[in-house]
Amino acid sequence: MQAPRILKTRIYEQIVLQLQEEILSGRLAAGDRLPPERDLALRFRVSRASIREALSVLQSRGYIESRQGGGTRIRPTPDTLMTVPLDEQLARHGDAVRNPLEVRYMFEPQTAYLAAERATDDEVAVIRNLLAAQEAAIASGGTGLEQDTAFHLAIAEAAHNDLLVTIVKYINHAIRETREWSLRARSGTTNSVAHHHHILAAIAGHKPEAAQTAMAEHLEDVQMMALRWLRERAADLGSDHDRRPLLARTQAPGRESAESE
Numbered sequence: 001m002q003a004p005r006i007l008k009t010r011i012y013e014q015i016v017l018q019l020q021e022e023i024l025s026g027r028l029a030a031g032d033r034l035p036p037e038r039d040l041a042l043r044f045r046v047s048r049a050s051i052r053e054a055l056s057v058l059q060s061r062g063y064i065e066s067r068q069g070g071g072t073r074i075r076p077t078p079d080t081l082m083t084v085p086l087d088e089q090l091a092r093h094g095d096a097v098r099n100p101l102e103v104r105y106m107f108e109p110q111t112a113y114l115a116a117e118r119a120t121d122d123e124v125a126v127i128r129n130l131l132a133a134q135e136a137a138i139a140s141g142g143t144g145l146e147q148d149t150a151f152h153l154a155i156a157e158a159a160h161n162d163l164l165v166t167i168v169k170y171i172n173h174a175i176r177e178t179r180e181w182s183l184r185a186r187s188g189t190t191n192s193v194a195h196h197h198h199i200l201a202a203i204a205g206h207k208p209e210a211a212q213t214a215m216a217e218h219l220e221d222v223q224m225m226a227l228r229w230l231r232e233r234a235a236d237l238g239s240d241h242d243r244r245p246l247l248a249r250t251q252a253p254g255r256e257s258a259e260s261e
Helices: 011-025 037-044 048-060 086-118 121-139 145-158 162-174 176-184 188-204 208-237
Strands: 064-067 071-074
Touching: 011 037, 011 048, 037 048, 048 064, 086 145, 086 162, 086 188, 086 208, 121 145, 121 188, 145 162, 145 176, 145 188, 162 176, 176 188, 176 208, 188 208
Parallel strands: none
Antiparallel strands: 064 071
């Protein structure tokens, strides 16, 4: 049996993952106050600079907030309620999770369609280089998250519509956590690269409908990979999370909707 690939991470990323795990598992609950930087540095045996960098990442992702005179506390967000079954999460806080996915499914397949119609040779080369960079990042033990994000933005730029670029930038920010979940899932990076190759081939060949279909299929797979990672985490935590999709399958333009399994 092939051993699982070990992802290389920098020191502050390891701290982010550890604290994020404690938040998602409920060991750190919404409203809890984090220890001071010096105490965290002693606990993790790292510099305070690494702690500050890790806390900055967690704050940018919405897990924590700093209050003047009140220290750093865990924020009440959908992600901090991961120990609650998904059906309850979505009933109470689902819009924060569901809305960006729905918007992405509405816009990105059409963005790929326009990119296939309008992309210049130079823009196709940029998209191709970003895919190669993603493959290189994965081969070196990373998830390719940044390259994945840049790949989708480059497609929006190739559509030659400034409003679409703005929308995709917002989507990229809003779904960063979901994208990371999908890439960390078993076979997540492999699936991502394969779908990106299909999308690139359609755009480079100036085949709009093929690009639209390839992007829609990719987004469906991203959702399922994110759910797979959540289920894997749920098993690790001993929780029985609801396995229903966060985003109901939607018929992509020009495609027949797939039956729910």
